Amino acid sequence: MGDATTGFALRGTFMHATRRGEIEIMEDAVVSVDAQGSIGAVHHPAEAGHATAVNDARERGALHEFHEGQYVLPGLVDLHIHAPQWPQLGKALHLSLHDWLLQYTFPLEAKFAERAFAERVYTSLVDTLLANGTTTAVYFATVHVESTMRLADICLAKGQRALVGKVAMDDAEQCPDGYRDASAAAGIEGTRDLIAYVRAMPGNRGALVRPVITPRFIPSCTDHLLEGLGVLAEETACHVQTHCSESDWEHAFVLDRLGRTDTRGIADFGLLRPNTILAHSNFITDEDMELIGQTRAGIAHCPLSNLYFSNAVFPLRSALDKGISIGLGTDISGGASPSILDNCRHAITASRALEDGVDPALDAARRGRPASRIDFRTALWLATAGGADALGLPVGRFEPGCDFDAMLVDTRRAGSNLMVWEDADCPEDILQKIIYNAGRDDIRRVWVRGRVVNEK
């Protein structure tokens, strides 16, 4: 099964969200995957090609049929992960951002100067994310070029689709002495080295692992560094990621320093490009949204982390209605869960908190922001096709031409909190239950580009 030389076919129930707010559930469908891991065809049972596809694959010994209670969903896309923060997942979240950064986060990130430590942490992280169904991961690493190269190696070896960025941060006033780029030039050259390394990695066929230019955020970077990275982005056509208007503090800091919004500043430095990923973006203005939409950049919505460090809920529906590509991010370790399914749930609840408001002492009419809620359908789209679209990658849907990045959920596992009552739940109910209650162990198999990268 999963023979990389001839391709294979999968027969079962496939569930995906091809457009925002719309789900499609294909029962007894056949998905044919070619030798490169790309979806060649999707056959519904009523189609003539269905039987042929089943028989051809069966004759070749390359048909995998799933049993009742098993469902294939697209692999999950995590648009925002701080890889070095993995050891402090679920720790120090009772502190202010200032204390969290200075007492915990920066000292921890500084330890990635040591290659062995980096390898230990990154191995654990990539294994965990794959086990949770994350087939595409967008990483902030640290300022250290060599350790960041190791993260790219590990992703490639384990088969995770990834964008890996060396963090660039050089402003001596905002960054601690022991943890920053020595200069703007050093930050730019280190980024250039990382790009060259990742693109030349042996075995990195079809750019499964890609580099991403990663200024931490405007407050920690000098203008020189930001300008240089903008030039590098144009020169290399590399993805870009950064934080944008995450909190009151960040939004105000950039307004004060540049006299422009964060989004506008990022654009003026040449860093707002198609498929640039702006993390958070909670305080972006309507004009910022227009600019992001026109540029075809994307937003990493990190609903759990935002409850700790952002002072507000991202106005998701407003941004979606402007046509912006949006996906989800765990924001490890600002968010304490490594699961994008968990973040689907938080995206739903945060949107409802924004809609209804939170303070019971206020009149209902003044408490919230109407028409803000999303449901499980949009949450699934954000977690899969939405994130893929933001990155411009051909994943997130079961359609010909897409790579086969997927996960198999088994709703009949004993000992699970995911409970399907087969006499009462229709397929759409089952999908909703998967989104609300599937845990790591309910995800029995994970594929990236047709390759099995996790199996339990």
Place this chain on the structure above:
Amino acid sequence: MGDATTGFALRGTFMHATRRGEIEIMEDAVVSVDAQGSIGAVHHPAEAGHATAVNDARERGALHEFHEGQYVLPGLVDLHIHAPQWPQLGKALHLSLHDWLLQYTFPLEAKFAERAFAERVYTSLVDTLLANGTTTAVYFATVHVESTMRLADICLAKGQRALVGKVAMDDAEQCPDGYRDASAAAGIEGTRDLIAYVRAMPGNRGALVRPVITPRFIPSCTDHLLEGLGVLAEETACHVQTHCSESDWEHAFVLDRLGRTDTRGIADFGLLRPNTILAHSNFITDEDMELIGQTRAGIAHCPLSNLYFSNAVFPLRSALDKGISIGLGTDISGGASPSILDNCRHAITASRALEDGVDPALDAARRGRPASRIDFRTALWLATAGGADALGLPVGRFEPGCDFDAMLVDTRRAGSNLMVWEDADCPEDILQKIIYNAGRDDIRRVWVRGRVVNEK
């Protein structure tokens, strides 16, 4: 081990929250449990009795020692569960409360007229809650007396500490035709029968399973029913539970019908008593809080469910500062998780959303309600001792005289999202990580009154 005739001792690291906001971590402590499942003594390693307790238990073959990476926490207290809604966990949450009730919830609850269906569902539910560490569960069942008796039977057989209530609801204008008490008298008599049955169950030593008088909420009950249940509460000295000021709709409905707040109405019907559990209570006034505090009633805070059906966040810190006993509730299936640990996380994030506010379009100064946040310490207290205090039950702490209701968490399980880095995490960090990331399978053993009720 766990010999019920002579008692036993446990040696290891115990973590609990004896008071709101304060945790105690006892390393290498010995907890002696007597033949009735009650804690006889707790010995710290520096104490003279420590070695004696270890040796005595060891000689009797009744010493259980835990290894590194294992931690004993109090069992979790879930103050609010709609047992019959278990099959629809994670389903229909995209609907309005009205549609959710009429299309899904009431028809589902009506099916519990059938005893076999009730037994199937309740068995699954109690097993799942025990596996998630819930040692004390407060249940709304349905209007059906016999099915509710079966829930009590199942709790007792499986060893779960439980309060089990037959739902009383008789108002023909508010309740569907097929699903309500035939009359106020029928609701009262059914409740009386349930109380008598539960108190007389063979084997129900020390009232492990108790009855609870359960008017659904004022809107679904006539004055006659509420008055009769108030008399019954006084006559039987039985626990009481109901919903209180959950949403804008409920709060306004009761104000309109009675010309008083929900809390005041419940009190005037004789239903606000010591250890009455008021679910939600999001819109209670300062005067309501005073009344609840003076009465020594308690509140079931259901942070996840509130994000779906309550229109606001419960003002937890305000209520705690008034000295009210508060615990957590999953509110299955208004909340989609059966885990009280999950609800610890939601209690923390909801409190932060209330503090900071949610709408980024508002100035920070007007966005939230200052000083609303809680941290993991208070979350653990709510989930254990806080809930126990609300019920007036001797659990939730490792102290002499308390029953030994506990769970064993193993932080070294392969394949878990709970990651402890032993060279970097202090015991308090580990506790925080347990609260943020322990899942069902990380809870390896669960005890109620010294009896092992779940083991993986």
